[in-house]
Amino acid sequence: MQRPRALSEVSWDQLQAMSLAEKALSFQKNGRLFHVLIxxxxxxxxxxxxxxxxxxxxxIAKSKAGMDxxxxxxxxxxxxxxxxxxxxxxxxxxxxxxxxxxMKTVEVRDxxxxxxxxxxxxxxxxxxxxxxxxxxxxxxxxxxxxxxMAWVLSNAERPVPIVNAGSGKDQHPTQALLDIxxxxxxxxxxxxxxxxxxxxxxxxLRGRTVRSLSQLLTKFEGVKQYFIAPEPLQIGKDIxxxxxxxxxxxxxxxxxxxxxxEADAIYMTRIQDExxxxxxxxxxxxxxxxSLAAEHLKRLxxxxxxxxxxxxxxxxxxxxxxxxxxxxxxxxxxxxxxxxALLTFIFDCADSIREFHGA
Ligand code: CP
Numbered sequence: 001m002q003r004p005r006a007l008s009e010v011s012w013d014q015l016q017a018m019s020l021a022e023k024a025l026s027f028q029k030n031g032r033l034f035h036v037l038i039x040x041x042x043x044x045x046x047x048x049x050x051x052x053x054x055x056x057x058x059x060i061a062k063s064k065a066g067m068d069x070x071x072x073x074x075x076x077x078x079x080x081x082x083x084x085x086x087x088x089x090x091x092x093x094x095x096x097x098x099x100x101x102x103m104k105t106v107e108v109r110d111x112x113x114x115x116x117x118x119x120x121x122x123x124x125x126x127x128x129x130x131x132x133x134x135x136x137x138x139x140x141x142x143x144x145x146x147x148x149m150a151w152v153l154s155n156a157e158r159p160v161p162i163v164n165a166g167s168g169k170d171q172h173p174t175q176a177l178l179d180i181x182x183x184x185x186x187x188x189x190x191x192x193x194x195x196x197x198x199x200x201x202x203x204x205l206r207g208r209t210v211r212s213l214s215q216l217l218t219k220f221e222g223v224k225q226y227f228i229a230p231e232p233l234q235i236g237k238d239i240x241x242x243x244x245x246x247x248x249x250x251x252x253x254x255x256x257x258x259x260x261x262e263a264d265a266i267y268m269t270r271i272q273d274e275x276x277x278x279x280x281x282x283x284x285x286x287x288x289x290x291s292l293a294a295e296h297l298k299r300l301x302x303x304x305x306x307x308x309x310x311x312x313x314x315x316x317x318x319x320x321x322x323x324x325x326x327x328x329x330x331x332x333x334x335x336x337x338x339x340x341a342l343l344t345f346i347f348d349c350a351d352s353i354r355e356f357h358g359a
Contacts, residue, residue, distance in 0.1 A: 004028070007035070007154035015151055020242075027150065029159075033345045035150040036163045039173045039212040044219040046345075050177060051184045053341035053350050054334070056357040061100065069356050070340075073349050075102030080133035082126065083109050083165065085141045089310060089332050090165045090175065094137050097339035106132060123152050130160045135346060143168025161346055169206045169275055174342060175309050176212035178335040182327055183265060185334070186305045190264075195222035197262050201290050202269035202315055203282070204235040209309040210269060211239055218246040225250040226259050230285050233271070256289055260299040268292055268308045268315050268328075287315075294319040307331060 004025035007015065015023065020040045027035040033046075042050075060066035079098045083091050091109075098105045108114050108129070116125050122142075126149045129136055136153075138146050146164035153159050166172040183193050198217060200210050204227050214235070217223045225248065227235040234252060243250050253259070260266070268291075273282045292306065294317055300306075308316055308328040320326050344350040 007151050008159070010151075012148070012151055015147075023147075029161075032348065034161045035154075036161070036173060036342065036346070037147050037150055037167075038164070038171050039176050039215040041173070042177070042216060042219070047177075047180055047184075047216065047219060049350070050338060050341045050345065051181050053344060053353055054181055054337035055185075056353050057100070057340045057344075058337045060353070060357055066356075067100070070100050070353075071102035073101045073352065074098075074343065074347055077101075077134040077347060078104040078106065078132065079343075080129045080136045081105055081107040081109075082129060082136055083107070083139040084111050085139050085166065087139050087166065089335055090139060090172075093178075093332070093335040093339050094163075094165060094174075096336045097343055100336075100340050101343055103134075103343070123149070126162075127152060127156055130156065130158055133160060135161045135163060135343070137163045137165050138167075139165040140167055143170040163342070163346075166208060168208070169211075169272075170208055171212045172208040172309075173212045174339060175209040175335070176216045177342065178331060178338045179209070179213045179267070179307060179309070180216050181338045182307060182331045182334045183305070185330075186265070186327060190303060193217070193220040193223065196220075196264040197224045197226070198265045198267060199226040199228060199256075199259050199263040200235070200267045200269070201228045201256055201292075202287075203233045203271045204229045204269065205233045206272040206275045207269045207309075210235065210267065213267070214239055215242060218243065218248045223248070226263075227252045228254060228256045228259060228290065230254060230287060230290065232285055233282070254289070257296070257299065260296060261301065263300065263304050265305050265307060266292065266300070268306065268312070270308075270311065270313045270315055291315045291317070292320055293317045297323055297325070300325065 007026050024041040027037055027041055095105055114125055130153050146162050146167045150162040164173055187193055204210050214225055271282050271287055276282050304325055306326045344353055
């Protein structure tokens with residue numbers, strides 16, 4: 001087998017010509033997780049280990065001695081939070097995760113406050129940030145920007161990892177990790193995620209969380225995925241082609257009520273009209289059949305769980321929040337635990353978390 005090519009060994013055009021599987025290998029460093037850019041980088045073993053680490057951290061963090069231990073882990077590291085697209089949960093959970101591990105954080109949330117207003121390119125800006133940090137967590141409206149920056153920094157004298165915290169309509173891999181962690185916890189006593197039926201609902205065309213999560217679900221056995229959306233907002237062909245290639249079981253449709261009783265997990269999403277080519281375009285689409293109301297709850301299995309990456313609009317009625325199967329608020333907190341776990345993987349201190357937990 002050919003040795004995987006490092007990002008520093010390939011041109012940008014060569015990187016773009018690589019398959020996702022080849023790219024996933026090139027985002028590693030010395031066989032370990034380095035840049036975190038696409039869901040395809042994670043295998044089943046890593047997903048299990050990340051979940052186990054998140055749970056250990058969650059338990060350690062309950063005591064002062066545990067928090068003191070966690071804060072000592074990465075107190076010598078600094079994270080740059082470069083969020084130039086709005087975010088509440090992802091920004092705050094990465095910020096909290098860094099604080100929990102003792103990391104210092106610096107942030108840019110608006111390019112109007114950086115030298116980009118003087119005409120500096122984003123490449124030069126991010127390269128500048130890398131001088132002051134050990135990892136850059138990046139959210140951007142520009143699809144593929146995180147990958148571009150990872151390539152730029154891998155070819156710089158001080159390569160630091162880039163973590164994709166949401167890029168364009170493309171991928172949101174750390175959201176998918178927290179979704180998997182939420183499913184792992186939800187199905188802990190029901191045989192795990194294997195052989196479960198997951199129903200995605202809403203704006204699947206522009207929902208980057210769905211695009212990433214649908215790929216992680218292929219790492220589990222016998223999972224069935226339904227994509228339920230109005231035709232103009234149905235999941236992209238590229239994702240369906242990847243599912244076909246991995247031999248995954250899936251169906252595409254528009255009848256939400258019909259599949260409700262089959263679902264072990266329902267993953268609701270909002271209409272992402274910020275991506276409309278003409279403002280207001282998606283208001284012309286009838287989305288009335290792609291909402292979850294209180295009267296639907298009786299159609300769900302007793303153990304089914306309801307997820308949403310949030311923020312929501314009207315696609316989940318507020319009354320549903322009171323149902324024990326609604327886990328979307330738990331997802332938010334799980335985001336912090338899984339991002340702590342991810343940082344311990346990147347900086348190679350997950351073993352000391354395991355040792356402390358086992359002590
Ligand atoms: N789920 C998610 O990415 O939320 P934010 O946009 O608030 O970060």
